[in-house]
Amino acid sequence: MEGERDVIVVGAGPAGATTAVYLAQQGYNVLLLDRHQFPRDKICGDAVPAGAIETLTQLGMGDKIKQAVARGELYPLQGMLLVSPKGYKLEADFHKGKAGGDSYVAPRIYFDAIIQSYAIEAGAEFRQMQVTGPLLENGRVVGVKGKENGRSRDIRAKVVIGADGVTSAIARALRPKAEQHVDKHRAVALRAYIEGVEELPGRVEFYLYNEILPGYAWIFPTAPDRANIGLGMRLDHFRAKKKSLEEMLNAFLAMPDIKKRLKNGYELRDMATWQLNFGSQKGMQHVFDGALLVGDAAGFINPLTGGGIHNSIVSAKLAARTVHESLQKGDVSRAAMQIYERRCHNAMWSSMKRSYRFQTGLMSFPFLIDFFVKRMKANSGLAKIFLTKL
Ligand SMILES: Cc1cc2nc3c(=O)[nH]c(=O)nc-3n(C[C@H](O)[C@H](O)[C@H](O)COP(=O)(O)OP(=O)(O)OC[C@H]3O[C@@H](n4cnc5c(N)ncnc54)[C@H](O)[C@@H]3O)c2cc1C
Known part of the structure; x- marks a missing residue:
């Protein structure tokens, strides 16, 4: 000893x-x-x-x-985009107003x-x-x-x-x-890195849609055409789905707005799942x-x-x-x-x-997310929360 x-x-x-x-x-x-x-x-x-x-x-x-x-x-990140179930977009610029700071x-x-x-x-x-x-x-x-x-x-x-x-x-x-x-205070999530994805202008993207709530899919750029991509959801809801996270990621990649950004021969690597408490x-x-x-x-x-x-x-x-x-x-x-x-x-x-x-x-009711995202559109308060806390 x-x-x-x-x-x-x-x-x-x-x-x-x-x-x-x-x-x-x-x-x-x-x-x-x-x-x-x-x-x-x-x-x-x-x-x-x-x-x-x-x-x-x-x-x-x-x-x-x-x-x-x-x-x-x-x-370095410039801002964020949040997409609601019906496709409404909420964008925020991290360097506008009082938000400031580097993320x-x-x-x-x-x-x-x-x-x-x-x-x-x-x-x-x-x-x-x-x-x-x-x-x-x-x-x-x-x-x-x-x-x-x-x-x-x-x-x-x-x-x-x-x-x-x-x-x-x-x-x-x-x-x-x-x-x-x-389980209701836990989540499970899958992460991969994707190469060959178009237009990642320095902003983190969050996608909220019926299949994944309460949870979200993300595309977080690590370079102009590379990103960390993944999705996660609360564990009790995930267990009830009876689907694997990999299947859910494939469904996310097949969504028209995402699919059109994937270049020919795009690659997914280092796919893995982990838990969150x-x-x-x-x-x-x-x-x-x-x-x-x-x-x-x-x-x-x-x-x-x-x-x-x-x-x-x-x-x-x-x-x-x-x-x-x-x-x-x-x-x-x-x-x-x-x-x-x-x-x-x-x-x-x-x-x-x-x-x-x-x-x-909010996250359990898609129509409420649509309502708020539609009303908020550009919100620097949201950016500030992200910047200071995530
Ligand atoms: C898929 C996913 C996506 C996430 N995305 C984000 C995000 O974008 N932003 C964000 O802020 N947070 C995110 N999180 C949460 C974030 O990853 C964690 O909160 C963060 O890593 C916690 O840091 P930590 O130091 O407490 O633990 P960890 O980062 O897990 O570090 C624990 C360390 O302990 C070591 N260790 C474990 N067991 C032993 C042992 N028995 N003996 C010796 N060493 C051991 C491990 O090797 C590891 O190095 C995400 C989590 C997941 C699962």
Whole structure:
């Protein structure tokens, strides 16, 4: 058994790597673990809102982001298009009015590597390890258990951060069984990359239509003729459909407005599905004696947009602040760190509640979407929400 760390972060996605940056910058001994070496892919729509970019820039990643944009890895966005079931269009320009800020379609193979490498530069140690669960003593988390280079290993830490995504081994072991996400607060989505699609003038496109509601299909450009394409829907509705997401994607590609934009010999690659846990389910525990959960491990995805990158980064900041205060006091019990749940609630709950209300109310009734989209047409308020939160 090796020496005790101040903090072990399990998972080096946006939530874990950002938490590691915050804590390493404050001089803590941070071990960042991931089952994959980086760069690595993550199934996602890759849309990164300006709010997330702003926080990463404040942390010192501005130059790395600019360099990635110059290499063509991150694709800057100008605006968005939302198409209603009857084909009404709502367009928004991201740089008009007060909206401002830069948002990107940032394939996660590049985006996550920016934060993970910056965490190492900030002083965190990164190792590839498959974590199997928390190391427990008298009901308290005192480290992690896992497999490294095929060997079992236990590593101790004063605090463990579970940032290991939707299938979190840390959350599964620590959360009471009754607190698993139920189907109406979960979604399933398919993502692919498409090459050979016409006219992608720097805007993200959302398609709402009867077959997919409550959910949507998207085309998010990664270059002038390439895009991240996919669709997702709430899990309970998906189960009732008895159709695969792949069949649904083919039906979307066959819609006349989409089909006419596909060039001869267009190609789909890297098609894969993954799950999303919404932040709209009440009463979830995120803090335990010696551990807390961030990002998708906690379940902070917006139930309307499916966006989770921004909230991962928000929760990382709140977790780092809480862990810092607790380490200073020498008390990492649930009682001492429980304020993290209150902070997350204050930062995200009203938006989760409102989004879920929209999802269950508006998104379930196609005629209502048509009505609103027809009336709103150009709306910079919508652009602002996208830009800051997604
Ligand atoms: C199809 C789809 C489309 C989406 N589109 C968008 C979008 O366009 N914009 C947006 O903002 N959000 C989107 N989301 C949500 C977004 O992907 C997540 O909210 C975000 O990735 C959460 O970041 P995270 O760091 O919490 O988790 P993750 O990004 O999942 O990172 C978790 C990390 O933990 C590692 N890990 C997992 N288990 C272990 C283990 N046992 N041991 C060690 N390491 C482990 C993984 O390898 C991974 O690197 C989408 C999600 C899906 C499924």
